[in-house]
Amino acid sequence: MEPARESPNAPSDAILEVRGLEVTFATDRGAVKAADGVSFDLKPGLTLGLVGESGCGKTVTALALLRLVPPPGRITGGRVLFGGEDLLALSERAMEDIRGKRISMVFQEPTTAFNPVLTIGDQIAEALIIHGGAGRAEAHAAAVGMLDKVGIPDPAERAGTYPHQMSGGMRQRAMIAMALICRPDILIADEPTTALDVTIQAQILDLMGAMQREFGVAILFISHDLAVISEMADEVMVMYAGRVVERAPADALLAHPLHPYTQGLIETLPRHGVGRGRLPAIPGTVPDLGALPDGCRFSDRCPLADDGCRAADPPLTRAPGGRWVACYKAAP
Amino acid sequence: MTRFLATRVAQSVIVLALMSFAIYALIGLMPGDPIDLMISADPKMTPEDAARLRALYGVDKPVVERYANWLMAALGGDLGYSRLYAAPVLDVLLPALGNTLILLGLTLVLSLAIGLPAGVVAALRPYSRTDYAINLFAFAGISVPAFWLGLLLIIVFAVILGVLPAGGTETVGGAGFWDQAKYLVLPVVNLTLASVGGHTRYMRAAMMETLRQDYIRTARAKGAGRARVVLGHALRNAMIPVVTIIALQFGYLFSGALITETIFAYPGMGKLIFDSIMGNDFNLALVALLFATLVTLVGNLLADVAYAWLDPRIAYR
Numbered sequence: 001m002e003p004a005r006e007s008p009n010a011p012s013d014a015i016l017e018v019r020g021l022e023v024t025f026a027t028d029r030g031a032v033k034a035a036d037g038v039s040f041d042l043k044p045g046l047t048l049g050l051v052g053e054s055g056c057g058k059t060v061t062a063l064a065l066l067r068l069v070p071p072p073g074r075i076t077g078g079r080v081l082f083g084g085e086d087l088l089a090l091s092e093r094a095m096e097d098i099r100g101k102r103i104s105m106v107f108q109e110p111t112t113a114f115n116p117v118l119t120i121g122d123q124i125a126e127a128l129i130i131h132g133g134a135g136r137a138e139a140h141a142a143a144v145g146m147l148d149k150v151g152i153p154d155p156a157e158r159a160g161t162y163p164h165q166m167s168g169g170m171r172q173r174a175m176i177a178m179a180l181i182c183r184p185d186i187l188i189a190d191e192p193t194t195a196l197d198v199t200i201q202a203q204i205l206d207l208m209g210a211m212q213r214e215f216g217v218a219i220l221f222i223s224h225d226l227a228v229i230s231e232m233a234d235e236v237m238v239m240y241a242g243r244v245v246e247r248a249p250a251d252a253l254l255a256h257p258l259h260p261y262t263q264g265l266i267e268t269l270p271r272h273g274v275g276r277g278r279l280p281a282i283p284g285t286v287p288d289l290g291a292l293p294d295g296c297r298f299s300d301r302c303p304l305a306d307d308g309c310r311a312a313d314p315p316l317t318r319a320p321g322g323r324w325v326a327c328y329k330a331a332p
Numbered sequence: 333m334t335r336f337l338a339t340r341v342a343q344s345v346i347v348l349a350l351m352s353f354a355i356y357a358l359i360g361l362m363p364g365d366p367i368d369l370m371i372s373a374d375p376k377m378t379p380e381d382a383a384r385l386r387a388l389y390g391v392d393k394p395v396v397e398r399y400a401n402w403l404m405a406a407l408g409g410d411l412g413y414s415r416l417y418a419a420p421v422l423d424v425l426l427p428a429l430g431n432t433l434i435l436l437g438l439t440l441v442l443s444l445a446i447g448l449p450a451g452v453v454a455a456l457r458p459y460s461r462t463d464y465a466i467n468l469f470a471f472a473g474i475s476v477p478a479f480w481l482g483l484l485l486i487i488v489f490a491v492i493l494g495v496l497p498a499g500g501t502e503t504v505g506g507a508g509f510w511d512q513a514k515y516l517v518l519p520v521v522n523l524t525l526a527s528v529g530g531h532t533r534y535m536r537a538a539m540m541e542t543l544r545q546d547y548i549r550t551a552r553a554k555g556a557g558r559a560r561v562v563l564g565h566a567l568r569n570a571m572i573p574v575v576t577i578i579a580l581q582f583g584y585l586f587s588g589a590l591i592t593e594t595i596f597a598y599p600g601m602g603k604l605i606f607d608s609i610m611g612n613d614f615n616l617a618l619v620a621l622l623f624a625t626l627v628t629l630v631g632n633l634l635a636d637v638a639y640a641w642l643d644p645r646i647a648y649r
């Protein structure tokens with residue numbers, strides 16, 4: 001194991017430090033915390049994978065970093081430290097300078113994430129016009145160059161087409177071009193391949209890896225699919241019902257998952273050579289955030305749950321090997 | 333785009349042809365014909381005379397044949413003679429059409445210029461005080477009957493305050509641009525108040541819906557500020573449904589003009605259609621109704637062009 005991955009909390013080399021992030025949604029049945037005390041670091045040139053079942057708070061966490069949580073959601077606590085500044089304390093105007101320039105985002109649905117009435121080229125160039133103060137012609141030329149970089153054939157011609165005239169895979173490539181055109185420090189990719197079919201999915205993952213090597217960008221890679229995460233991530237964070245339940249270097253997490261939920265996720269992976277398909281490993285469903293079980297949020301689905309688990313929520317604690325886990329039974 | 337336009341123009345011509353027959357047939361169903369009018373004008377006329385006159389004017393022929401004759405003459409440029417005004421139909425009609433188009437044009441420009449920005453502002457801060465205030469005015473405009481409002485305007489501005497004329501188009505002898513403009517104020521205000529509320533509500537709804545879309549979030553994630561998000565990304569998308577509704581409302585606005593024109597004694601198409609039907613002036617009624625159809629069709633055509641221009645996804649269907 002490389003020493004760099006040994007201590008994910010070493011403060012010096014992180015480009016983004018998230019501490020105790022809390023996002024609350026005001027719903028008809030009261031306030032629910034879609035992200036509850038989420039902490040992690042992003043390091044230059046490395047990828048942090050964020051995994052968890054649908055509804056566990058992945059998107060909400062990602063949007064909170066850019067302060068784009070939609071109402072009725074609100075960021076109600078925590079800090080997002082970027083370059084010595086807490087992004088949560090910035091003015092909206094100052095935040096606009098960060099979005100798309102220092103931290104940018106790739107969304108899940110390339111079909112709906114592009115504006116249907118503007119050309120691809122204009123939408124990519126816009127980021128440069130907003131941030132670089134670039135002229136139209138200059139920005140457009142840069143957009144064409146970026147389309148070329150992400151592997152779109154005939155980039156000059158493609159720049160003039162509208163989103164609906166492109167395939168899903170091409171649109172996602174264009175989306176990556178748009179996110180990277182200002183050379184950001186951080187790229188947040190929220191299920192960038194979920195809407196695509198498998199072969200295209202692999203191409204997009206390759207592209208993201210290549211782009212990371214070229215630009216040295218730190219990536220927060222979100223997916224509900226641990227198989228995809230394991231291909232991309234240097235470090236993995238597992239979320240469950242708004243909480244981080246485990247965080248570890250990718251190989252260590254896959255080889256020896258500590259949290260019962262992570263173990264369950266890994267058992268759903270198709271195994272090489274054994275010839276078995278996916279197993280429905282975790283019984284039950286993600287609890288409603290408005291009706292969480294007492295104590296540990298996983299206790300109603302956990303095979304190891306006992307009264308102690310139901311008495312109090314286990315805190316995220318250090319484990320050997322630079323790992324973190326929130327489970328009474330997993331402690332060393 | 334050219335093909336799209338050609339198709340739409342062809343469709344409009346077909347609709348117009350069908351409408352001309354429908355109107356012709358409907359007018360034929362109205363009680364009385366031109367000969368009845370002659371009979372009432374000349375009590376000494378015998379039934380035999382009437383029958384001879386019917387045959388002479390071709391009124392006894394089946395409706396399809398009569399329509400075919402009318403159509404041939406109309407296509408040749410002969411739209412007939414107005415009984416009521418004792419003048420060729422077009423000579424009576426064109427000034428009235430001009431008056432109505434001025435009234436409708438000003439109303440449309442004014443109510444869009446007020447309604448669309450008001451709708452956008454309301455949508456930017458939904459359920460805020462500003463939004464409630466704008467909604468209140470919009471609903472008031474929608475709910476108040478136009479004729480009542482027209483009478484109210486006359487009472488306040490013409491009778492009590494005496495600052496604006498109650499009706500007509502110009503002061504006798506006192507011609508000039510400003511004099512005519514004064515006569516337009518109340519009718520335009522009346523029609524605008526009646527339609528601006530709808531435009532505000534449509535714009536508000538469309539804008540709110542658009543601001544919820546994924547691509548708005550993408551634009552914000554790019555660092556776009558509020559103005560750029562609203563004007564650069566949302567507005568054009570939000571206009572797509574609004575343009576359609578405005579076009580559909582065009583015919584409605586036209587019939588609304590009928591009431592307003594009557595109240596303000598404004599010599600436009602509405603008043604002309606009303607007078608021609610009440611006065612059994614068949615030629616005039618027929619052509620006036622056709623022109624009303626034509627104006628509505630042209631309005632819809634313009635909307636389709638705007639629609640195709642706004643939305644690249646449908647430009648070449």
Ligand SMILES: Nc1ncnc2c1ncn2[C@@H]1O[C@H](COP(=O)(O)OP(=O)(O)OP(=O)(O)O)[C@@H](O)[C@H]1O
Binds near residue numbers: 054056289
């Ligand atoms: N608009 C909203 N209104 C109310 N609650 C919301 C809203 N958006 C999200 N939430 C809450 O936040 C939780 C997390 O949502 P989020 O979209 O982050 O999940 P996710 O992990 O990204 O799931 P998915 O895999 O489906 O994208 C939801 O379960 C829901 O309780």
Ligand code: SF4
Binds near residue numbers: 302303305309314328
């Ligand atoms: S704390 Fe208890 S219930 Fe929660 S995951 Fe660990 S063993 Fe399961």
Ligand SMILES: [Mg+2]
Binds near residue numbers: 058059060190
């Ligand atoms: Mg999500």
